[in-house]
Amino acid sequence: MKGGKEAERTKPAPALRERAGTARPRMADVARIAGVSTATVSRALRQPELVSPQVRSKIDAAVEHLSYRPNLMAGALASARSKTIGVIIPSMINAFFSVTLEAIEEGLAGAGYQLLIGNSHYELESEERLIASMLAWSPAALVVTGCRHSRGAMRALLDTDVPIVEMWELTDNPIDTAIGFSQRDIGVAVARHFKERGAKRLGFVGAMHQRDYRADARRAGFFETAQSIGYEPPAEVQLPGLPTSVRGAKAFAELMAEHSDVDAVLCTNDVVALGALFEAQRLGWSVPDRLKICGVGDVDFAAACEPRLSTVSLPRRAIGLKIAEVLRERIAGRLPTGGVHDLGFELVRRGST
Amino acid sequence: MKGGKEAERTKPAPALRERAGTARPRMADVARIAGVSTATVSRALRQPELVSPQVRSKIDAAVEHLSYRPNLMAGALASARSKTIGVIIPSMINAFFSVTLEAIEEGLAGAGYQLLIGNSHYELESEERLIASMLAWSPAALVVTGCRHSRGAMRALLDTDVPIVEMWELTDNPIDTAIGFSQRDIGVAVARHFKERGAKRLGFVGAMHQRDYRADARRAGFFETAQSIGYEPPAEVQLPGLPTSVRGAKAFAELMAEHSDVDAVLCTNDVVALGALFEAQRLGWSVPDRLKICGVGDVDFAAACEPRLSTVSLPRRAIGLKIAEVLRERIAGRLPTGGVHDLGFELVRRGST
DNA sequence: CAAGTTAATGTAACCGCTATCATCATCGGT
DNA sequence: ACCGATGATGATAGCGGTTACATTAACTTG
Numbered sequence: 001m002k003g004g005k006e007a008e009r010t011k012p013a014p015a016l017r018e019r020a021g022t023a024r025p026r027m028a029d030v031a032r033i034a035g036v037s038t039a040t041v042s043r044a045l046r047q048p049e050l051v052s053p054q055v056r057s058k059i060d061a062a063v064e065h066l067s068y069r070p071n072l073m074a075g076a077l078a079s080a081r082s083k084t085i086g087v088i089i090p091s092m093i094n095a096f097f098s099v100t101l102e103a104i105e106e107g108l109a110g111a112g113y114q115l116l117i118g119n120s121h122y123e124l125e126s127e128e129r130l131i132a133s134m135l136a137w138s139p140a141a142l143v144v145t146g147c148r149h150s151r152g153a154m155r156a157l158l159d160t161d162v163p164i165v166e167m168w169e170l171t172d173n174p175i176d177t178a179i180g181f182s183q184r185d186i187g188v189a190v191a192r193h194f195k196e197r198g199a200k201r202l203g204f205v206g207a208m209h210q211r212d213y214r215a216d217a218r219r220a221g222f223f224e225t226a227q228s229i230g231y232e233p234p235a236e237v238q239l240p241g242l243p244t245s246v247r248g249a250k251a252f253a254e255l256m257a258e259h260s261d262v263d264a265v266l267c268t269n270d271v272v273a274l275g276a277l278f279e280a281q282r283l284g285w286s287v288p289d290r291l292k293i294c295g296v297g298d299v300d301f302a303a304a305c306e307p308r309l310s311t312v313s314l315p316r317r318a319i320g321l322k323i324a325e326v327l328r329e330r331i332a333g334r335l336p337t338g339g340v341h342d343l344g345f346e347l348v349r350r351g352s353t
Numbered sequence: 354m355k356g357g358k359e360a361e362r363t364k365p366a367p368a369l370r371e372r373a374g375t376a377r378p379r380m381a382d383v384a385r386i387a388g389v390s391t392a393t394v395s396r397a398l399r400q401p402e403l404v405s406p407q408v409r410s411k412i413d414a415a416v417e418h419l420s421y422r423p424n425l426m427a428g429a430l431a432s433a434r435s436k437t438i439g440v441i442i443p444s445m446i447n448a449f450f451s452v453t454l455e456a457i458e459e460g461l462a463g464a465g466y467q468l469l470i471g472n473s474h475y476e477l478e479s480e481e482r483l484i485a486s487m488l489a490w491s492p493a494a495l496v497v498t499g500c501r502h503s504r505g506a507m508r509a510l511l512d513t514d515v516p517i518v519e520m521w522e523l524t525d526n527p528i529d530t531a532i533g534f535s536q537r538d539i540g541v542a543v544a545r546h547f548k549e550r551g552a553k554r555l556g557f558v559g560a561m562h563q564r565d566y567r568a569d570a571r572r573a574g575f576f577e578t579a580q581s582i583g584y585e586p587p588a589e590v591q592l593p594g595l596p597t598s599v600r601g602a603k604a605f606a607e608l609m610a611e612h613s614d615v616d617a618v619l620c621t622n623d624v625v626a627l628g629a630l631f632e633a634q635r636l637g638w639s640v641p642d643r644l645k646i647c648g649v650g651d652v653d654f655a656a657a658c659e660p661r662l663s664t665v666s667l668p669r670r671a672i673g674l675k676i677a678e679v680l681r682e683r684i685a686g687r688l689p690t691g692g693v694h695d696l697g698f699e700l701v702r703r704g705s706t
Numbered sequence: 707c708a709a710g711t712t713a714a715t716g717t718a719a720c721c722g723c724t725a726t727c728a729t730c731a732t733c734g735g736t
Numbered sequence: 737a738c739c740g741a742t743g744a745t746g747a748t749a750g751c752g753g754t755t756a757c758a759t760t761a762a763c764t765t766g
Contacts, residue, residue, distance in 0.1 A: 026722060037746045042724060052744060072489045073430040074722035077751050082426060092455040095446065102445040105472050114486065116437075117470045119458050133467065136425045245657035275657045282659050301654075304598035304628045306635050379752060390716050395754060405714060427752035430721050711764070721754085729746075736738090 025066040033062040045070065076138065085113050085327065086134035086142040090122040090212070091242075095299055096269075097145065099316040100167065100323075104143065107324020113140060120145070122211040128153040135160055141327045147171035147178060148213055163330045163338075165323050169214055170342055177330075177338030179322050181345045183214045186312050187221025189347050190266050190294050193310075195229050197353055199264030199292055202226050202234035205251050205276060206268045207243035215268050218296065222266055234266075235259035243268055248275025253283065256291075263291055264353070270295035270302050270311055277305060277352065292353040307351030315343040378419040386415040398423065429491065438466050438680065439487035439495040443475040443565070444595075448652055449622075450498065452669040453520065453676075457496065460677020466493060473498070475564040481506040488513055494680045500524035500531060501566055516683045516691075518676050522567055523695055530683075530691030532675050534698045536567045539665050540574025542700050543619050543647050546663075548582050550706055552617035552645055555579050555587035558604050558629060559621045560596035568621050571649065575619055587619075588612035596621055601628025606636065609644075616644055617706070623648035623655050623664055630658060630705065645706040660704030668696040 031038045036055060044051045044059040051059070062068070076082035085108055089097040105115055116139060118130035128150045134142055135156060141163040147170070149157065157164050157175050164176040171178050194202055206219055226234050237255040239247045248267060252275065256262060267273035273295030277287060285291045287307055295302060298313035322341055329335040384391045389408060397404045397412040404412070415421070429435035438461055442450040458468055469492060471483035481503045487495055488509060494516040500523070502510065510517050510528050517529040524531050547555055559572055579587050590608040592600045601620060605628065609615060620626035626648030630640060638644045640660055648655060651666035675694055682688040 028722080038723075039725080039747080040745055043745085046724090050744080055744080069485060069489050071430070071491075071722050072486075073426050073435060073491065074751090075724070077424070077426040077430050077753085078722080078724040080724095080751070092451045092458065093448065095448065095451075098445045098448075098451055102472060105445065105470075109472070112486070114490070115470050117458075117468050119455060119462070132422060133425075133465070136422050137467070138424075138426065245654035249657045271653065274654055278657055278659045300624065301598035301627055304602045304631055306631045381752080391753075392717080392755075393715055396715085399754090403714080408714080424752050427721090428754070430723090431752080431754040433721070433754095707766105709765090711762100713762080714760085716759075717757085719754105719756090722751105724749105724751085726749085727747090729744105731742105731744085733740105733742080735740100 024071075025068045027068070027070065029066055030059065030062045030068050033065065034058040080138055081140060082138050083113050084116050084137055084139040086116045086118065086137065086139040088118045088120055088127055088130050088134070088142075088144045090120050090145050092117075092119050093242075096297060096314065096316050097168075100320040103317045103320020104323050105320075107321050108327065111328065122208065124148070124150040124153065128156070131156050135162060138162065140331050141165065143167055143323060145169075146214060147174065163327065165326065165338075167319055167323060169217075170340060172340075174338055174340055177326055177341070179319055179326065179341045179343065181315060181343050183217035184221035186296060186345055187218040187223070187266070188225040189345075190296075190312065191222050191225035191229065191231075193294070193347055193349070193353065194264040194266075194292060195231075197264070197288075197292060201259070201261045201263055202231050203255050203259060203262035203265040204234045204236045204268075205239065205248060205255060205265060205272055206236065207239040207247075207272065208241070209238050218268070235262050239268075239272065243272045245271050245275035245278070248272030249279035250275075252276035252279045256283065256285065265291065265293050267293065267295050270297040270299045270309060273309055273311065273352075274301065274305065277307075277309065288351060288353050294353050298348055302348075303350070310350045310353040311348050313346040313348050315345065318343050377424075378421045380421070380423065382419055383412065383415045383421050386418065387411040433491055434493060435491050436466050437469050437490055437492040439469045439471065439484075439490065439492040441471045441473055441480055441483050441487070441495075441497045443473050443498050445470075445472050446595075449650060449667065449669050450521075453673040456670045456673020457676050458673075460674055461680065464681065475561065477501070477503040477506065481509070484509050488515060491515065493684050494518065496520055496676060498522075499567060500527065516680065518679065518691075520672055520676060522570075523693060525693075527691055527693055530679055530694070532672055532679065532694045532696065534668060534696050536570040537574035539649060539698055540571040540576070540619070541578040542698075543649075543665065544575050544578035544582065544584075546647070546700055546702070546706065547617040547619075547645060548584075550617070550641075550645060554612070554614045554616055555584050556608050556612060556615035556618040557587045557589045557621075558592065558601060558608060558618060558625055559589065560592040560600075560625065561594070562591050571621070588615050592621075592625065596625045598624050598628035598631070601625030602632035603628075605629035605632045609633075609636065609638065618644065618646050620646065620648050623650040623652045623662065626662055626664065626705075627654065627658065630660075630662065641704060641706050647706050651701055655701075656703070663703045663706040664701050666699040666701050668698065671696050 027038050027041050031041045041059055044056050048056055116134055120127040120130055131153050139162055143165045145168050147166045166174055166178045167180050169180045170182055235255060237251040239251050267276055273293055276293050280287050280291055287293055295309050295311040298311045302309040302311045380391050380394050384394045394412055397409050401409055469487055473480040473483055484506050492515055496518045498521050500519045519527055519531045520533055522533045523535055590604040592604050620629055626646055629646050633640050633644055640646055648662050648664040651664045655662040655664045
C-alpha cells in the first residue's frame with residue numbers, strides 16, 4: 001500500500017478496482033434473465049439435448065448477453081471432477097515430451113480441457129508429490145511418464161478412480177492404460193543395424209544412467225544384443241548430468257581417445273549424437289566410413305545435418321494423439337478398462353551409418 | 354459395461370470400486386479427530402501462526418494420521434482464488450519457452466502452485482480463448498507471451514484483478530508487469546556486428562512473418578539498422594511454416610542461389626541457422642570466411658557445432674525466474690503494482706562470424 | 707481491579723454450480 | 737376416459753472448504 005504514483009499504471013492495483021467493476025455474472029443471473037431455474041441452465045450448458053429448443057435459445061441469449069462464463073471451480077467441486085488433465089513429464093526441455101504434450105493438447109484442448117503440467121526432473125519422489133497434488137484437483141485423467149513409480153505413487157495411482165495413462169513405455173502390468181513403445185528394442189535394433197553395416201567394435205554414449213531408466217533400458221538392449229551377435233561389450237561413456245550437444249561432443253572425444261578401435265557409436269539421443277558428429281568432424285574421423293554414429297529421437301535437425309543422421313524415430317506425436325483418443329473415450333464413459341498400446345518406433349537409416 | 358475379462362486388469366473399472374474404498378477424508382474429519390472446529394483446521398493449514406502450538410500439533414497429527422489432503426477445488430471456490438498459475442505460450446515445441454516454463458515451475462512449484470499451460474499456436478484469437486478459460490479458474494496469476502493481444506483478450510486482461518505478466522517482450526504500456534527484452538534491438542545488434550566483421554551484403558532467413566510478430570520485430574531492427582549504416586536492404590527469404598533445420602537449409606540454399614553476393618546471414622533462430630550452416634558446408638561456402646552466419650537463441654548445440662555458431666543469447670531462464678520472483682511478491686500482497694523489467698540479451702561472438 | 711486489548715477458537719453463512727428427486731403436463735394405448 | 741410412460745422443468749440439498757463475525761479467556765494498564 002505505498003500508493004502514490006499509481007496514476008501511470010495501466011492497470012490499477014486490485015484495491016482500487018474492488019468497488020468499481022460489476023461482479024462476474026453467476027449462473028443464477030442467467031437463469032433469472034432467461035426466466036428458468038439454475039438447474040435448467042446447468043443442463044442447457046452440459047447436456048443441451050435434455051432441454052427444449054425454445055428454452056435453450058432463451059438461455060443461450062442470456063449467456064451471450066451477460067457474456068457469462070461458468071465458474072469452473074464451482075462446477076468441479078459440485079461434480080467432483082474437473083475439466084483438467086494432469087500430465088507429469090520428467091523434463092520440460094526435452095523436445096520429445098514437448099511434442100507429445102502438444103499432441104495431447106491438440107487432441108483435448110478443443111474439448112475444453114486444460115492441461116495441468118508437472119515436471120518430475122526424472123525423480124520418482126518428485127513424481128509422487130506431483131501425483132498427490134494433481135489428484136487433489138480431481139482431474140478428468142492423469143498422464144504419467146513411464147511405468148516405474150515409487151511405492152507411494154503406486155498406491156495413489158491404484159487408489160484413485162481417475163483414469164491413469166502411463167506413457168513412453170510399455171509394461172505387462174499397466175496400472176490402467178499404457179501407451180508407448182519398447183525402449184529396450186531400440187537398443188536391439190541399433191545393435192543389429194551396426195552389425196548389418198559391418199561394424200567391428202561398438203561404442204555407447206549415455207546419460208543419466210541412474211535416473212533415466214528408460215534410456216537405461218535402451219542401453220541394456222544394445223549391450224545384450226551386441227554380445228549375443230558376437231561383439232565384445234561396447235565401450236561406454238556416461239555424460240555427467242543432462243544430455244547436451246556440448247557434453248556429447250566431449251564424451252565422444254573421450255570415448256574415442258580411450259577406444260580408438262570403436263567404429264560405431266550409439267548415442268542416447270540425437271542431441272548428443274549431434275555433438276558427437278561435430279566432434280568427429282573436428283577430430284577428422286570420417287563419418288560414416290571410419291565411424292558410424294546413430295542417435296535416438298529423430299529430431300528435426302537429424303535430417304538436416306551433414307552427413308544426415310541415422311536415428312530412431314519415436315512416435316512422439318502419435319503417443320499424444322493416442323492418449324487424447326483413449327482419454328476422450330474413457331471420459332465419455334465408453335471403454336471402461338485400459339490396455340497396452342505399442343506404437344512402435346522406426347530405425348531411420350541415413351548417411352551417418 | 355462389457356464386463357467379462359476384468360480380472361486381468363490391475364486396476365478395476367471405476368464402477369467396481371465405487372462401494373469398496375473408504376472416501377477421502379474431509380477437513381471435518383481432521384477437525385473431529387483433533388477436537389477442534391474446521392475453521393481452526395483451515396487456519397492451521399494456511400496461516401499456522403494464528404493457531405496455538407498445542408492445537409497445531411494435534412491438527413498436524415490428525416492430518417498425518419488420516420493422510421488428509423485438502424480438496425483444492427473447494428478451497429479455490431471458497432476463497433475465489435486457486436493455487437494455479439496460468440501460462441500461455443505460442444508453442445510448446447520451441448525450446449525457448451520450455452526453458453522459461455521450467456524456470457517458472459522451479460520458482461513456484463515449490464510454493465505449491467500448479468502450472469496450467471495453454472498453447473496459442475501464435476494465434477491471437479487462440480490466445481483470447483485461452484485467457485478466457487484460464488481466468489475461469491481464478492488463477493493466482495496469469496502469464497502471457499508478448500504484449501500484443503486481441504481486443505477481447507485485452508479487455509479480459511484489464512478487467513480481471515488477477516495479476517498479469519507479459520513476457521518475452523517489452524512495452525511502454527504494460528497491462529501490469531512486463532518481463533523480457535527488446536526483440537528489435539537484437540536485429541540492430543546483429544546488423545552492427547556484421548558491419549564490424551566487414552560484411553558487404555546482408556541476408557536474412559525468417560519464418561512466420563505474419564504470425565510471430567516478435568520475430569518480425571527482430572527483422573525490422575535488422576533491416577532498418579542495415580540501411581542506416583550503409584547497406585542496401587538485406588536479401589530475404591521467408592520459411593513456409595514453423596522454423597526447422599530442414600526448411601532452414603532449403604531456404605538458405607534459395608537465398609544464396611538468388612543472391613550469391615550475400616556474405617552474412619541472420620537466421621531467425623538457431624535451429625534455422627544450424628540448417629543453414631550444414632547447407633553451407635554441403636554447398637562449399639566456407640564459414641566464416643566467405644559467409645557469416647548468425648542465429649538467435651543460443652541453444653545448446655550452438656556451442657557444439659563446427660564452426661561454433663555466433664548467436665544471440667536470450668534470458669530464457671532469467672525470464673522465468675524473474676516471473677517467479679515477481680509473482681511471489683505479488684501474490685503475497687507486497688508489491689501492489691507492476692512494472693517493466695528489461696533482462697537484456699547478449700550477442701555471443703563465435704566461429705561462424 | 708475495572709475496562710480495554712489481544713490471542714485463540716468457534717459459529718455459520720456463503721462460494722457457484724451439480725445432481726437428485728419431485729412435479730406436472732402431454733400423450734399414446736386400451 | 738383412465739393410466740402409466742415420457743419429457744421438460746423446478747426446488748433444493750449438498751460439494752468441502754473459507755472467512756467475517758461472535759465469543760471467550762488471558763493479559764495489560766492506570
